[in-house]
Amino acid sequence: MKHIISMLMENEAGALSRVSGLFSARGYNIHALTVAPTEDDSLSRLTLVTSGTAQEVEQIVKHLNRLVDVVKVLDLTEGSHIERELMLIKLSATGDLREEYKRLADIFRGDIIDVTTTTYTIQMVGQSKKLDAFIDALDSGLILETVRSGTVGVLRGEKCLHV
Amino acid sequence: MEMTGAQILVNYLEDEGVEHIWGYPGGAVLPIYDALDTDAKKVSHILVRHEQAAVHAADGYARSTGKPGVVLVTSGPGATNAVTGIATAYMDSIPLVCITGQVATSLIGLDAFQEIDTTGITRPIVKHNFLVKNVDDLAITLKKAFYLATTGRPGPVVVDIPKDVQTAKSNYAFPQEVEMRSYLPVTKGHSGQIKKAVEMMLSAKRPILYTGGGVILGDASAELTELTHKLGFPITQTLMGLGAFPASDKQSVGMLGMHGTYEANLSMHHSDLIIAIGARFDDRVTGNLEKFCPDAKIIHVDIDPASISKNVLVDIPIVGPVKQVVTEMLANLEKTKLKSDEKALAAWWAQIEEWRATECLRYDTMGAKIKPQAAVEAVWKATKGDAYVSSDVGQHQMFAAQYYPFDKPRRWLNSGGLGTMGFGLPAAMGAALAFPDEIIVCVTGEGSIQMNIQELSTCLQYGFAIKIICLNNGFLGMVRQWQEFFYERRYSMSYMESLPDFVKLAESYGHVGVRIDNPKTMTAQLDEVFSEKYKDRLVFVDIITDQQENVYPMIPAGAGLNEMILV
Numbered sequence: 001m002k003h004i005i006s007m008l009m010e011n012e013a014g015a016l017s018r019v020s021g022l023f024s025a026r027g028y029n030i031h032a033l034t035v036a037p038t039e040d041d042s043l044s045r046l047t048l049v050t051s052g053t054a055q056e057v058e059q060i061v062k063h064l065n066r067l068v069d070v071v072k073v074l075d076l077t078e079g080s081h082i083e084r085e086l087m088l089i090k091l092s093a094t095g096d097l098r099e100e101y102k103r104l105a106d107i108f109r110g111d112i113i114d115v116t117t118t119t120y121t122i123q124m125v126g127q128s129k130k131l132d133a134f135i136d137a138l139d140s141g142l143i144l145e146t147v148r149s150g151t152v153g154v155l156r157g158e159k160c161l162h163v
Numbered sequence: 164m165e166m167t168g169a170q171i172l173v174n175y176l177e178d179e180g181v182e183h184i185w186g187y188p189g190g191a192v193l194p195i196y197d198a199l200d201t202d203a204k205k206v207s208h209i210l211v212r213h214e215q216a217a218v219h220a221a222d223g224y225a226r227s228t229g230k231p232g233v234v235l236v237t238s239g240p241g242a243t244n245a246v247t248g249i250a251t252a253y254m255d256s257i258p259l260v261c262i263t264g265q266v267a268t269s270l271i272g273l274d275a276f277q278e279i280d281t282t283g284i285t286r287p288i289v290k291h292n293f294l295v296k297n298v299d300d301l302a303i304t305l306k307k308a309f310y311l312a313t314t315g316r317p318g319p320v321v322v323d324i325p326k327d328v329q330t331a332k333s334n335y336a337f338p339q340e341v342e343m344r345s346y347l348p349v350t351k352g353h354s355g356q357i358k359k360a361v362e363m364m365l366s367a368k369r370p371i372l373y374t375g376g377g378v379i380l381g382d383a384s385a386e387l388t389e390l391t392h393k394l395g396f397p398i399t400q401t402l403m404g405l406g407a408f409p410a411s412d413k414q415s416v417g418m419l420g421m422h423g424t425y426e427a428n429l430s431m432h433h434s435d436l437i438i439a440i441g442a443r444f445d446d447r448v449t450g451n452l453e454k455f456c457p458d459a460k461i462i463h464v465d466i467d468p469a470s471i472s473k474n475v476l477v478d479i480p481i482v483g484p485v486k487q488v489v490t491e492m493l494a495n496l497e498k499t500k501l502k503s504d505e506k507a508l509a510a511w512w513a514q515i516e517e518w519r520a521t522e523c524l525r526y527d528t529m530g531a532k533i534k535p536q537a538a539v540e541a542v543w544k545a546t547k548g549d550a551y552v553s554s555d556v557g558q559h560q561m562f563a564a565q566y567y568p569f570d571k572p573r574r575w576l577n578s579g580g581l582g583t584m585g586f587g588l589p590a591a592m593g594a595a596l597a598f599p600d601e602i603i604v605c606v607t608g609e610g611s612i613q614m615n616i617q618e619l620s621t622c623l624q625y626g627f628a629i630k631i632i633c634l635n636n637g638f639l640g641m642v643r644q645w646q647e648f649f650y651e652r653r654y655s656m657s658y659m660e661s662l663p664d665f666v667k668l669a670e671s672y673g674h675v676g677v678r679i680d681n682p683k684t685m686t687a688q689l690d691e692v693f694s695e696k697y698k699d700r701l702v703f704v705d706i707i708t709d710q711q712e713n714v715y716p717m718i719p720a721g722a723g724l725n726e727m728i729l730v
């Protein structure tokens with residue numbers, strides 16, 4: 001099963017490689033990983049998507065907790081949560097396709113954010129599944145480039161991941 | 164007080180109570196070596212002959228004393244030479260602080276002379292590491308390093324200090340306290356779980372205690388011994404745990420695992436309750452996991468939550484310091500009205516005694532060749548079983564573990580996790596420095612000893628009167644054994660040719676060399692080695708042993724604990 005694991009870590013050099021090193025050393029999967037500073041200068045927030053049995057994921061969380069730079073770890077998928085991912089996708093868009101892509105983008109609530117005579121770049125935000133579905137709806141031969149941010153997420157309601 | 168980074172380091176170490184540093188100088192640590200000359204009052208530096216040995220020696224010091232070992236090496240090759248030592252300590256959770264020099268901050272990333280990404284290289288083999296970029300952070304970083312190395316599940320910590328940070332100035336005051344929001348080691352096990360565990364123990368019919376190095380690291384031998392006596396259960400110890408509970412006690416069924424005793428492995432296999440304390444269900448212990456202890460419920464006490472349910476799912480996990488948890492178990496036992504099932508226990512012990520009666524450690528004592536087992540037994544007798552014994556890795560290591568029963572913790576120093584050949588001699592140096600009046604033995608093989616033989620020179624310089632017992636079988640014996648069993652006796656590269664004359668070698672290093680090749684004279688010769696005569700001398704004892712001897716019992720890879728080869 002897919003799990004979204006979110007953590008706060010000390011904003012220290014090397015913290016990210018401790019996390020990624022753990023995954024490669026122990027042979028765990030990382031499907032996606034994203035990290036950025038938070039409102040608190042001393043902390044960054046890292047979100048990663050992994051998969052495995054319940055036991056494997058429990059082990060992953062334990063090992064993450066063991067890293068000295070990691071302050072708090074939460075498996076978002078354990079509770080009710082919201083997840084989003086951002087995608088920029090550049091398509092070869094000529095002739096009739098230009099109208100069709102526009103319609104399709106509307107249906108998926110994407111925005112065309114860059115246009116040339118031969119290309120569109122569409123920005124789309126949503127659950128990863130939705131982004132996957134959009135890609136599936138396109139003729140793969142016409143996709144020039146796809147960039148995805150990796151999933152981020154928070155718990156629903158008042159519960160938070162904080163120090 | 165304003166001082167340079169190098170002076171801050173030396174003063175910090177003194178204030179931290181560090182007595183000894185094991186190290187080797189080089190360009191990137193020259194300011195520190197200079198500060199050792201000018202500022203050190205109490206702390207002494209021991210100059211090894213190879214950085215790997217510095218780390219093993221600090222490690223042996225830590226294992227034998229319980230205090231953290233401290234290492235100082237230069238950048239680049241100094242740091243990379245230290246890597247094997249650091250990994251060895253990491254695998255066995257040994258508290259070390261390893262100071263490495265680094266090129267100046269302005270040169271980092273430019274492939275400077277002797278630059279290596281030390282924090283990058285050591286990241287997977289340390290509990291934590293630091294690169295100190297600002298001299299103002301140095302003292303507090305050192306404080307964190309010692310705090311991390313010695314608390315929770317201990318381990319090595321590397322502090323990489325660029326040369327310009329060593330020469331930059333800052334105000335120094337010893338930091339009294341340290342707090343890390345991201346590191347909060349558990350100090351107490353869950354009381355509800357402990358209570359449940361005690362109830363489970365008392366209702367068991369075929370229980371066994373399975374204990375490991377965590378008991379020694381957690382200084383909980385006395386508590387474990389009391390618990391074992393109170394419960395009346397059999398106890399088996401891992402290679403790392405030997406000595407935590409006295410081997411001579413009737414309740415001890417010996418070591419378990421690949422070369423464990425018949426009674427230990429069968430008791431584990433047939434048990435209905437395993438009480439694992441400070442042990443980690445290593446693959447050398449469990450054998451084939453699918454066949455592991457089919458009827459057993461498991462209680463697992465460990466300071467590291469990540470060790471629990473890693474290899475084997477457990478029924479009652481208890482995360483906490485072994486000493487505190489076992490103490491609380493004892494209190495619970497005191498209070499409870501429940502009683503253990505005496506009848507079931509008596510039947511269980513009767514069964515175990517039957518297994519014990521196979522005398523799985525018996526070996527042929529009549530032959531003309533010296534049996535390695537006999538050599539270790541003779542050393543045990545000559546030292547009255549009360550020496551500090553380090554070992555290298557191979558058959559001799561297993562013979563030492565099997566035939567030198569330990570009654571006290573911190574006496575048995577061996578690289579169980581990484582299995583590092585070359586560990587034995589430097590580790591013995593660590594114990595020799597800490598306990599100058601005790602008998603220090605290094606059991607080794609002619610293969611392993613050559614991996615850090617240069618330390619004979621260090622031993623002369625500092626007067627380490629180690630007794631090196633080299634079980635010389637002319638083979639990389641453990642490799643030969645596996646080739647005999649599993650590769651149709653194709654002894655590829657396991658024969659040791661062109662060996663030096665170890666007696667002369669020892670003598671040329673300024674030590675005493677003794678050769679023993681006759682079983683009839685062995686006891687007398689060993690008695691002399693351990694007599695007053697050589698009390699202050701290192702003696703290299705080259706014992707020519709039976710080349711064909713194998714370590715038994717043995718659980719072949721892929722087999723269960725009940726599928727042992729006996730002889």
Ligand SMILES: Cc1ncc(C[n+]2csc(CCOP(=O)(O)OP(=O)(O)O)c2C)c(N)n1
Nearest residue numbers: 557558559582584608609610611639640641
């Ligand atoms: C650094 C290192 N290299 C290789 C090995 C693999 N290895 C394990 S035991 C062994 C043979 C050791 O030979 P020796 O020291 O003569 O001891 P014996 O087994 O003969 O008692 C080897 C090569 C190891 N454990 N460590």
